[in-house]
Amino acid sequence: MKQSLQLKIGQSLTMTPQLQQAIRLLQLSTLELQTEIQNALDNNPLLEVAEDEDSETSDSPSDEPKPSEIEFSASETDSTSSDEIQADSEWSSDIPDELATDSQWDDTYQNGSSTNASRDDDWMPGDNDSLEETLKDHLSWQLNLTKMSEIDRVIAEMMIDAIDLDGYLSTDCGDILLQCQEQFPDEFMEVELDEVEAVLHRLQQFDPAGVAARSLDECLRIQLKQLPADTPFRPEALRLCHDYLALLGNRDYKSIMRRMRIKEDKLQSVIELIQSLNPRPGTSVVESASEYVIPDVIVRKIKGDWVVSLNNEVSPELRINQQYANLIKRADTSAQNQYLRDNLQEARWFLKSLQSRNETLLKVASQIVFRQTDFLDFGDEAMQPLVLHDIAEAVEMHESTISRVTTQKYMHTPRGVFELKYFFSSHVSTSDGGAASSTAIRAVIKKMIADEDTRKPLSDSKIAKILEDQGVNVARRTIAKYREVLGIPPSNERKRLV
Secondary structure, eight states: OOOOOOOOOOOOOOOOHHHHHHHHHHTOOHHHHHHHHHHHHHHOTTEEEOOOOHHHHHHSOTTSOOGGGOOOOHHHHHTOOHHHHHHHHHHHHTSOSOOOTTOOHHHHOOOHHHHHHHHHHHOOTTTTOOOOOOHHHHHHHHHHTSOOOHHHHHHHHHHHHTBOTTSBBOSOHHHHHHHHHHHOTTTTSSOOHHHHHHHHHHHTTSSSTTTTBSSHHHHHHHHHHTSOTTOTTHHHHHHHHHHSHHHHHTTOHHHHHHHHTOOHHHHHHHHHHHHTSOSOGGGGTSOOOOOOOOOSEEEEEETTEEEEEEOTTSSOOEEEOHHHHTTOOSSOOSHHHHHHHHHHHHHHHHHHHHHHHHHHHHHHHHHHHHHTHHHHHHOGGGOOOBOHHHHHHHHTOOHHHHHHHHTTOEEEETTEEEEGGGGOBOEEEBTTSOEEEHHHHHHHHHHHHHTSOTTSOOOHHHHHHHHHHTTBOOOHHHHHHHHHHTTOOOGGGSOOOO
16 A cells, blocks of 8 residues: 555634633532632632722731731841840749659640630531441440340341341341351351340340331331330231231222221221331431532512522632732743743633633523523413523523533522423423423322322323313323322322221
8 A cells, every 4th residue: 555645624623721611610510610619729829719808908007017028037036125035034934944754745834825726726617527327336336235145246246237228137037147157156056046036136126116127017016016005006006017018008998997807997097007107217317418509590589570690609709819910021931920821821711711601501591580480480380391492592502501501500499499400391282282391290290199089099091181181182101100200109009098
């Protein structure tokens, strides 16, 4: 193959570093943006937070030197005032001339102000926060307070390790015995399964009630047995959990009443007692940490109009440090001057990208509020169908840009805090040729199920027929999908006695 040189002319689209930075800032969430701004402040000396310092500068005299401008010399230290010398002599007189070899400085001389200052300097937010207690720690603490033999304690520790986050024992007693025999063959050679089960019954008396159960019916029965003996309907609840829990799960109340020979009102009281129990006792010890959302946009209704504004608390106001910027010389080619030039250019790019992000976010949020005014006035049922293409045409941007803006960005409204993507939904055709939002249809379904007769709950086909009568054509499979999204069980599981 012969090698040759060829000259071609073509066009290609390349992304400049400025454009890459603008796109990256556009898709950052609130917390990520705060981290990015802090990194920029730490790495670029030309960036600073804009603060109102007029009041501070007006109070102090102009001829007073700043702390950074004060210089000390040997002559100044020699001309120390007599008052300072007297103070030093009084300070040194408190210290004895001879000290024991094993003495500590803090034992002899304690300076309260310095101790408090160091304590304040070393303290960080969150130092006093206690560590989150796990279920294993809670059970191990109770085990240490329980009197047991060494063999039983080893078995109990094995069981605690096998308890999941919901509080159930995930390993069979026989497997626990085999594990103990493998690790300690001499000590557990004569241990039988009955002793392992006895240790399990001991653990089942620990807090929280129902812990270390092997099944749901055992968990409920443990909690019922720990109730006072005179608790109303306690024997019936124990029998129901032991023999007919599967029928209760299938809402087969007629079979339960026939087999237990009880009436409907009594069965309702028994079910209410069972529903007061905790089917996942482990969750009462380990609580999930709260997650807070900082809104990027705030929507308020002022004089009858919805007004959109950016949340100024999300990021601080930045500016160029003029003191460093004035040090840049045009004709200077030194390394220090070039360093300041590069950081000044990066600071300008960062500020411009940050401003572009805020302007784009405000444009998109304003268009969303303009198109979803009915939702803000009347709720979810008035949500209008909206897609990314509609907003992209209104603000004259690409759909990918709209997708970046609406991802992990939140809007605070009088109806709550919503992600911007919440306002986008597919449309369903109506009988009059219009369109209805899927979010509005889900809200209607949720309201219909909330108002239904619990004795005869609405099926998916019945809900589809009601919506069809209202002019919304929705298939039964679509109703089932919307119902699953809302976390609503099917009709056979929603059936109640009253």
